[in-house]
Amino acid sequence: MYTVKKLSILAGVSVRTLHYYDQIGLLKPAKIAENGYRQYDNVALLRLQQILFYRELDFKLKDIKELLDAPGFEQVSALENHWDALWARLARTERLIKTVEDTIQHLKGExxxxxxxxxxxxxxxxxxxxxxxxxxxxxxxxxxxxxxxxxxxxxxxxxxxxxxxxxxxxxxxxxxxxxxxxxxxxxxxxxxxxxxxxxxxxxxxxxxxxxxxxxxxxxxxxxxxxxxxxxxxxxxxxxxxxxxxxxx
Amino acid sequence: MYTVKKLSILAGVSVRTLHYYDQIGLLKPAKIAENGYRQYDNVALLRLQQILFYRELDFKLKDIKELLDAPGFEQVSALENHWDALWARLARTERLIKTVEDTIQHLKGExxxxxxxxxxxxxxxxxxxxxxxxxxxxxxxxxxxxxxxxxxxxxxxxxxxxxxxxxxxxxxxxxxxxxxxxxxxxxxxxxxxxxxxxxxxxxxxxxxxxxxxxxxxxxxxxxxxxxxxxxxxxxxxxxxxxxxxxxx
DNA sequence: CTTGACATTAACGTAACGTCATAGCTTATA
DNA sequence: TATAAGCTATGACGTTACGTTAATGTCAAG
Incomplete structure (x- = not known):
């Protein structure tokens, strides 16, 4: 069993993050002690690591929540959607870079x-x-x-x-x-x-x-x-x- | 002189956006009429168009504000910084795409x-x-x-x-x-x-x-x-x- | 004079926490 | 054992760039 602090160190996130994840129901502690302290177990640690994985991929927490509570094939389609979004972002970013370059040229010329x-x-x-x-x-x-x-x-x-x-x-x-x-x-x-x-x-x-x-x-x-x-x-x-x- | 509505249609933004830009001091009306209505002139329109240009490039409004109130050479260096950031984003996005692809493959089983x-x-x-x-x-x-x-x-x-x-x-x-x-x-x-x-x-x-x-x-x-x-x-x-x- | 289109400010909601503030609980040390 | 240090809890405001009501005032037309 881990306290918030322990888990936060283990997973490399802030205590506030754990509080928040609890609040939005993304990661509930295994149990709450009598003194009101949150108690996390290894299952929670595992789930947290999955959360962090998807978070790294720029998934929104709301989507992560659905993902983790859904069967495998839905995860795949979610990933595929995300893939699309990332591609769109890539294309957009490339356009922006080009525009910025053009603008710099323009301004330098000016x-x-x-x-x-x-x-x-x-x-x-x-x-x-x-x-x-x-x-x-x-x-x-x-x-x-x-x-x-x-x-x-x-x-x-x-x-x-x-x-x-x-x-x-x-x-x-x-x-x-x-x-x-x-x-x-x-x-x-x-x-x-x-x-x-x-x-x-x-x-x-x-x-x-x-x-x-x-x-x-x-x-x-x-x-x-x-x-x-x-x-x-x-x-x-x-x-x-x-x-x-x-x-x- | 334009009212908020007129200007919002001219520039293709919402009235709320103009209110907000006024509020944060990014785009002040040329004057305020006696009835309290905002009155924009062509100078404001021009500035708004510049704002929208930089906004398109994913600049933050705060940065845009500094930009527009600064001389030309600072604009160039701001753009160069932004260029760096965009490249970083591009690289990161490419990594994410690859990871997503790998994950999909993993989940789906070849x-x-x-x-x-x-x-x-x-x-x-x-x-x-x-x-x-x-x-x-x-x-x-x-x-x-x-x-x-x-x-x-x-x-x-x-x-x-x-x-x-x-x-x-x-x-x-x-x-x-x-x-x-x-x-x-x-x-x-x-x-x-x-x-x-x-x-x-x-x-x-x-x-x-x-x-x-x-x-x-x-x-x-x-x-x-x-x-x-x-x-x-x-x-x-x-x-x-x-x-x-x-x-x- | 009423209606409808337009104007105003105020205030809440969004995402994902960071950052206090306040207060209770636990543990180590003098 | 008293006290301090350290950890815990909840609550609430700040952040970004507005969207979205809500309540209310103004203006031109019929």
Missing amino acids: KEMTKKKLFAAFSEEEQSAYAKKAEEQYDPETVRASNRKWKNYSAEKKQEILDEGNQVYVDMIAAMPQGADSAEVQAIVERWSAHMDYFWRPNLDQLLGLATMYGQSPDFKKNFDSMHPDLADFFREAVRIYVDSQSG | KEMTKKKLFAAFSEEEQSAYAKKAEEQYDPETVRASNRKWKNYSAEKKQEILDEGNQVYVDMIAAMPQGADSAEVQAIVERWSAHMDYFWRPNLDQLLGLATMYGQSPDFKKNFDSMHPDLADFFREAVRIYVDSQSG
Whole structure:
């Protein structure tokens, strides 16, 4: 005769499991002692092992119960049904794997696109539109200088700059939980500011204006949103804090 | 703006599901009207569709929530993790299938079993062994394609195919007295050839190679012998004649 | 004004236990 | 022998992703 604990160790299940199996009538103790303790015998142990076998095969307990209380041929047909179900699961799982693979490819492709596109706003075409707006706000001569500066980089250097710029945003997203006023985020803003030197050297007001524009101009906004929905707003807030601290 | 009902019809989910997604913060309505009605906009619809996509992939809702609120690169790594999990599930399911098959065989005692097992050689385990051999002989990609094709049939369809395949051999045995070159037997070979389409479309050489293998591979041989001692040899001879007549 | 279609929240049920909480029983040790 | 340690019992909530009533409120149409 085994107590719950003993049997649970023998069979490698939890005491709770035995309680539960008793509760649902799947495995009743051989008898209940006077003190209310459950007492299992070897027959119960055997049955438990059968239960565990079918459980391993992902049978539901309810089905196991029917199975064990049924004649042999019903067990066979139950197994055959289960075989069908397992095959269906296999087929489905294979489909899922393929879809996941496709999706990963797709996303990676998008990421490459994003990477290339992120700073593409600074590329020939788009910067001309950007420059037009900026001219109204800032000094036209500065903008033209920025254009010239950018155009004179080699293609390789350009890509390098784009990658570095991209990294700033990636890091920023990772640091978002720290808060816009955290030292970490502020350091990233500083990096971004320095990065801007590749285009032109903005003053503090311009820095904030640029950050604001990132959140408003559809082209920029789209790219930011594709990285993280809150990035644009968070970014502007971080820059605002940075500018305040620098000018104050 | 959509009401719950409208959105549920658009997206093909239940109203309860929308309530629930709102409750757990997975999909919040764009706004709540004065009467307390949920109002969803197109952004919500888009998000819902993403949710359903990941749900299809067996992601847990909690994971989906994190996913959708995270930047792109985290989505990729989440998908990669999921890919691992799916592969584990696939491997486990394959093991279970084999165990179930063994158990059925054990319970049933080889006799009636033969009928259904005959073509089960094309199932997971056995086909993998078969595939290994076949790869040496044929094009590996073709074999993989065959695997995929077979796996994508429904359980019902599979059984149907197995039964049909089995019938070919039964008819063949009945026709053996007519001789391997008889019109009747040759017609059966033709049927068999067409039947192979369920797995892949073999050319004439492959057809003969397959028939030969049936007489040599122990797994197949055993099944053939259990039906009729001369079936394997007779079958190969019949196929040889068929192939000659077709290619000549 | 009633009816019917739609909306809301609340709450139970599902599967198979894990995890407390509370309380009684047994055994070992000081 | 008293006490602590260890085992036992039952009860009940938590988990996942909703389905399914139930009770009740709102809106448009006849």
